[in-house]
Amino acid sequence: MNPRYRPLAATTLIFIVAYALCIMQYPSMWSTRVLGNFLTDNAFLGIAAVGATFVIISGGIDLSVGAVVGLAGVLSAVLITKLGLHPLLAFAIVLFVASAFGAGMGAAIHFLRVPPFIVTLAGMFMARGVASILTQDSIPIDHEFYRTISSLYYLLPGGGRLSVIGLLMLLVFLVGGVIAHKTRFGSYVYALGGNPTSAALMGVPVGFTTIAIYALGSFLGGLAGIVYSLYTSSGYPLAAVGMELDAIAAVVIGGTLLTGGYGFIFGTLIGVMLQGLVQTYIVFDGTLSSWWTKIAIGLLLFMFILLQKLVFSAQGRRTRLQKVPA
């Protein structure tokens, strides 16, 4: 196996072991129902995290995704419920708005050379602000199309449900993986994360790529918002508050380096699943108070990162040794 993939394999292994431990304690966690829920319940997080992965691989960060998810949900609800548009048309508008929003942030990052942290922080305020001007209350979406989509699922043996949004998330991961690892654009993203100056000198279209990355991130944020609105049949301006940190944590747990230039889309899927596992475990346990829940989540996050660190440093030593001619 190519040593590049080791941390990825290790993360996957950590997930499998952790899941096995959970099942040992709560055997009912091994059911298609729980597995199906993993996909459905984390669909929007997963989709947004794919976008976050691109952004982080390019050496940036996007704090606005949670707010974009909220805005996209509210916008969908306004367009469908208040203006009576067909959901598909509404989706197209939402995705366009989200992408344009992201492109704007990318342009600010590139042309004004303001750090992404700050630009996307302003973006977060902006998206949340626009959402709460559109509506303060949550708007229910009652449309035939929504009912159909949300009730569409493939019933797994054992009562589990493979929902449309769960499958959509997997599809996004697949497409995201192809874009990141198999296209020129993908290699530009890694190039930017490696060293933007070199990338520019090597002829990578830095401006276009930066704008495209943030547009993609917000596009997926918008898609995640739509999925969220499907998931809850409503749009709510306070939806997904703080989700950007979950997405970033998923990306990092998945082995992507926050410093940019290294990471895998598939790792993020594992990161999302690990987070889902933690949540599910805490629900199954059912004895943790609010505060112990937070402490547990923090400690588990710490453990995963520590484990990964160990794998990585073992990896580092390996490549060092490899340089020595036999």
Added chain:
Amino acid sequence: MATAEDVVLEARGITKIFGNHTALKGVDISFRRGEVHALLGENGAGKSTLIKILTGAYTPDGGTIELEGQPVSFTTPQQAQALGIGTVYQEVNLLPNMTVSDNLFIGRQPSAFGMVNRSATDAMARTVLAQYGLDIDVRAELSTYSVAIQQIVAIARAVELSGKVLILDEPTASLDRHEVEKLFEIIRTLKARGLAIVFITHFLDQVFELSDRVTVLRNGFRVGSEPVSALDRTGLVRMMLGKDLVHHNNGPVDGEPDGGDVLMSVRQLGLTGSVLPLDLEIRKGEVVGVAGLLGSGRTEMARLMFGIDVADNGALHIDGESRVVRSAREAVSLGFGFCPEDRKADGIFGDLSVRENIVIAMQARLGWFRALNRDEQLEIAGNFIEALDIRTASAELPVKLLSGGNQQKVILARWLATDPRFLILDEPTRGIDVGAHAEIVRMISRLREDGLALVVISSELDEIVSYSSRVVVMRDRALVAELRGADITPSRIVQAIAGQGVENVA
């Protein structure tokens, strides 16, 4: 001989202003088909800046550029690439996190339906590198390879891109003789193919060996362009410096070797996977030159001595004590100094001023509490700026704005300020112009006379010969030979590197 009709790339009146410093002042230059054009000048003369303007990395503040008679104005390097101008910029500007083949072909990977064909890319990469005699895993990340290999990759990449013009900004700085030969061969083939080749270097031998025409810049002005046949060495140096170079050809270092007291002795020092255990004795008032091919482990040996890597075998004996140096900090407190080979990554603090860059090691040694005040700092920095002739507008200029050679001098000044007794210089003259080169060589000798012990790693044999009291040779991560006195000649060193004879190290 090429004629005026053969002009491929022509620039007129190029001006570039950085803040209140004008780096280029109305420079005219033209490059012709089938010609190797050497661009020369002191450190900071504006060579790299000119290249960056010609290739769209910088926008000029004045002047025009024509490619094959058509006016062009590049705003990104990409546009220049697309029109057949391939460039290797001065610092290796590649992507360490990506594979070798990505680095060679990024943006041009063969693809179908938008998908990159990886195996085809890799195969192409292997073929390309084979021309340079390099057989490496092209799917490994670039950062796993040495600077030399990275340099070759950068060159290969530029050559692939250059349909009309190939620009090489100090490509040979981190290559050894053998690799330089390979590169020259390739350049000659390209020249025969009708490319215009621009070549920046500080090695005058290479200029005479390879180039057809020479343009010299000084202080942002063009001094002149001449066919190389019309020039001799002295004339060229005079064009560059605006004066003659005072020659101190020390020849072999006089004074008896093994003269001074032993400052330090290295016993079986080694690190598994890095350097095989080695013995070495270093005396006061002595320069130990270290020769060897790229990757022979010279840098690694220096890192061990300085505590950047911690030895897992053997120890240093210093002041009668045996000790393993566990950190650079310990080494500094023992009175060691170390100018690393990768200036950009390990040497300079780019955003900090020249003053701060000079005093930092001294301050680190004093500790955070006993701060040098600003006036003291300025005095120290001023002294060294003068003593080493560091060309900078002021001591407060961020050091990243200095030319490479001047940055090197700043790092040297940093260590001299700590009043060290033992100094390790790893490739101190890499990328340094002839004038500064001579100065640094002179300085090494002066430091030796002042009683310092020095270990100098260099790939330039003439240079090593000129200042070393002793030369040790490394090969395959082991110390294989030690030459003294009359044995210190380039040819003996080459023999030792190649592994013939002179095995007087047990």
Added chain:
Amino acid sequence: AGLTVGFSQIGSESGWRAAETSVTKQEAEKRGITLKFADAQQKQENQIKAIRGFIAQGVNAILVAPVVATGWEQVLGEAKDAKIPVILLDRGIDASKDLYLTSVASDQVKEGSVAGDWLVKTVGDKPCRVVELQGTVGSTPAINRKKGFEEAIAGHKNISIARSQTGDFTRSKGKEVMEGFLKAENGGKNICAMYAHNDDMAVGAIQAIKDAGLKPGKDILVVSIDAVPDIFQAMAAGEANATVELTPNMAGPAFDALDAYLKSGKQPEKFIITQSKLYTPADDPKGEYERRKGLGY
């Protein structure tokens, strides 16, 4: 009777919420119910995950304190399919009524109007400029309590809302916002009353009023909602004038209804509305403080 009940709580954003959690735990313990507790950290998706987790574990019933009114059809439908009764706590939802057994909640609009009515009665026909400290922008209680209050004062031209800003339901924001109001309203001289969407903000605002050299409760009337212990302390000191109770004991009635339903299949009332009782300094604030102190506020 050996029941296992899952409880999906919103989080622990306020003292009131903590009290609700601890009362729920106490009530469950009293009845010998095993309570599976899940804190959703303010996120609806976590609540949905928790409910799905409860279903997967096969609990006997589920309590939910929904973070928002919409978006529950699907997951509650799944609970229904699994034949697990669901009881809503402290606020209702926009979903078909057959998806849950009952909803034990206060009427948040009424809370606001009780507060408003008190103010109308207290000021009579004197002109009164009111400043309002809203809850978190977009949160259901903030919207409803604002609505109720506005309805109550609607017919009274002498009472107007001069300024309204969000204090995020927190004490420190309540204080900061009130400071701003005081400056903007002529050092507070133009303000006759302060209405806060919860007691925490009111407690913060009271401090701001005192710092400005005015007497809360006299110079500026203070009315708020929740009836947490600290507001009674302020009331006892004459610094607060009225609060509307929101009982943290939603679980008691919920468990009773559940018990009856499981034992005898008796369908409880669909909406069990808890009382929105008004407390004023006449209602033994010291005693109320003591009674509430140990409830985990």
Added chain:
Amino acid sequence: MKRLQLTEIVRPQLLALACILLLNWFVFPGFFTITWQDGRLFGSLIDVINRGAPVAILAIGMTAIIATRGVDLSVGAVMAVAGAVAATAAVAGQPLVVTLIAALLVGLLCGLWNGSLVAFLGMQPFVATLVLMVAGRGVAQLITEGSIVTFSDPALIFVGTGSLLGLPMPAVIALALMLAAHLVMRRTAMGLFVEAIGTNRSAASYTGLRTRTVILTLYAFGGLCAALAGVIAAADIRGADANNAGLWLELDAILAVVIGGTSLLGGRFSIPMSVLGAVIIQAMNTGILVSGLPPEFNLIVKASVIILILVMQSDRIGEIVARRFARLKLRGKT
């Protein structure tokens, strides 16, 4: 001594602050009115420095951390923990000294934890401190059991609401801390070391700097500052609100540092400028409060102001202007 140039005095930050204050004055004419009342100054401007103090204190600790290319996301949570500790100690009847020492010690420990993860385990600061950001608030809630622990120790309350020479205590503390931190950074070599590490960590260790110790110290100091801010926040409302104390303030603190001109990519920093950044943010917040704008618009106003400030201080724009200028000069010469 260095001669100050006009461009160095008229920093974009000061310009931004002036703009915001002017705007505030525009929406609320009494904005600059300051009166003397009950032995203290009273007015919107005083509110700005008083309310801005906690973020300013966080920013003081955060500046040097950011200068080493780090970041501390946990400061908000540490505020909550320290506040909880202080309140619990005060309720238990401890004297102010004990209360303060306990709270600051806890903050120091949190900082050391973060610092060790970053300096010794080599974790990326963002995730290393994310751990404490999540878990820390849990710890704070564990201490207070989710309720607001109210105290009435006048000495502790004085820290949050008292005044010295007419100025609010929090502002006095922030100012004193800023001066102390600035002096430590600039009168000793600490500032140089921090900037060296932030500019090029590898070169710093080649130079013989104790990079890890320095980094550890900075995070510890950051924790200490956060604890101090937490004590002030708790003293201000006479209670520890573990659920909300310092919530999202880490973002404000980082914003303050960036507005103050310290790059998130490390290197040069200035603590007083970060404090100025905090004041700018608070001036904006106070302006929103007195403007009477409906709260739905708060975030949009905030976002717009941030964008405006960033555009104003973007060096890219400065560069473009400078280049135009240089070209003009060039043309003038020829």
